[in-house]
Amino acid sequence: MGHETQAGVHAPIEGEQESLVSALEGLVSNTAQHSSSDKLGSSAHNGPYTPAPTSKNEHKSWWSKLASVEGLAQSRLDDLFAEHHLGNWIAIRGTNEKIFESMPIAVRLGMHLLFFGSKATSLLRYNSVEDVLESMSARQGRIYDDASDPEAVLQHVKNFIETYSINLSELAEPDPTKYRTMNDFFYRKLKSDARPIADADNSRIVSSAADCRITVFDNVESATKVWIKGKKFSLAHLVGDANLADRCFPPGSALAIFRLAPADYHRYHHPVGPATVGPIRHEKGEYYTVNPQAVNQNFDVFTANRRDVLLLDWKPSGAQSYTVAFVAIGALLVGSIGWSAATQGSAVTRGEEAGWFAYGGSTIVAVFPPEAKVKFDQDLIHNSQNALETMVRVGDRIGISEA
Template identity: 40%
Template sequence: MPAQPITFFSRLTQRIETESVYGEGFLRFTYETAPGLLPLHAVVKRAAFSRWYGARMDAPASRAKIAPFLATYGVDTAEFADPPESFRTFNEFFYRKLKPNARPIAAGANEVGFPADGRHLVLPDIAACDSFFIKGVRFDLAALLGDAQQARRYEHGSLLISRLCPVDYHRFHFPCSGTPGEAKQINGPLYSVSPIALRKRPSILWENKRELTVLRTENFGEVLLLEIGATCVGSIVQTFTPGVPVAKGDEKGYFRFGGSCFITIFEPGKIRFSDDLIEHSRAGREVYARMGDVAAYAQ
């Protein structure tokens, strides 16, 4: 049986496209074959494996990977704040900064911006979601938050999943203005967050190592922001200062090497997602959009 391609709708091109998956052969072996389950559970999901791979991406020799990566995936270097030849390691290139005007931020006070570049999927009412990637599998909010009481407060809230691929810009930003609290760490393994993995094991999103920040806002209530770790993510780095007010689009932090994910959760009745997100999410299809573009509106 041929491998099922990963498709998404691109806001940039206004058409359905096929994702070029970094490390696809390895992912399909470990998550789609019986022999692959042994290395997956014995080695790949463990933090030590990701630390080892992250250290390789911090080594000077990893610099040689940058030019081939740019050529293969067509990354737009004109957006970079620093030229590609200035990066001393692959990881420095991976969590690169962009020019200030590279990502316009949704200007309206009633607009929520995407927190990161990536492929986005929404659940307008978390509790009403009948399936998540696999029919009959519901999103386990209590497991994700590690707090049953907090989960009850948000169970009919709205959830945005922003999945970053290795080819994406890997800094994440605040989707709206407000005052952030401390980032709380919740331990877990480090499975891949690729759809190849999620189609086999949707629970990865509420099992993986993650960090949770509460953002108190004027227009959207208390918004929950979660960074989800993944295989080969060396670490999640927070660059914001807890307790200091932030503006929409301000940097919150960045992921070191690896595909990763950012989840944004809103209280019930606070927002309405953009029509294209609702339409494609109902069809089980992600929407590619960039950080700062409009994701939702105040309700």
């Protein structure tokens, strides 16, 4: 049997459900007891703000408790984690390989809050799920911008490098001691040649906006059947303007969804060009996790979260221009969205840096109008139609305009 994650395929057998619930309750109890300090050096042992070997070892310990259930093989455990919102299967492009991506502790806590809200509300003494997620995100922002203790910053940077196996050789600044804050390292820059742009001279190519896990859909109807299950999702809600959606993104518009995880390079790049930058809309919202396990539920993550909507006028053939929406979506533990090449009226090229996310994982959604005739690459379409994300990097080709 493959590693399907559809509901019911890997429903727990007798004894497994209790083990999952007990482990998750223990995780929430441990994670919730964090320090009230906003200093980086005082963030709690295995707390939501600690991407460290300690945290990784705690995860292994928790994992091993589940593995001790009689007859529970590793592959079975991965399937159960996927079924119960604790991780996702990801396809590695160009291979037949899949990897299981376990969620960071803070995201697992967020998922618990989303799907077991009443219990978690009482446990954490907050009035609502939204309150606790906003509080966590705001506090995280202060902690990861804290430069008052250089030794603590350096230790956290080193722990982050070890935990997520960051390749220092591709960084513009490979020396960990040169980063003033944890966020400075989190949205670190890469060397100019670290992410080659596929077929850079071909203006029809669409490339990945980020180092990420991608899903693509030829139209919104397909996306909502397979991937985005929130009842209120629509392009009008996503871009925050019904008139704009009606005018520029009618039925048949294509979507590319780029999900970044904490380990990823967190600067994002223009997926098309040459293009002229239009206005940016700032949409207020919540701080829900954008993990697939939330997106795949009846939960309006993309249209409920805080997000910025940038419009691009793209000329794939050098003549006719098409409006592309580039939507940067904040999420759990992502307190800020920054723009570096988004001045209205300026010209940008495909692969040029567009902006960055502060600490956490987040998502970009690019929307292409039907007349641009964007055709996504077949391997990405196949995986997406099977509810499977594919690992890609900045500049990788993901499709082409046939207009």
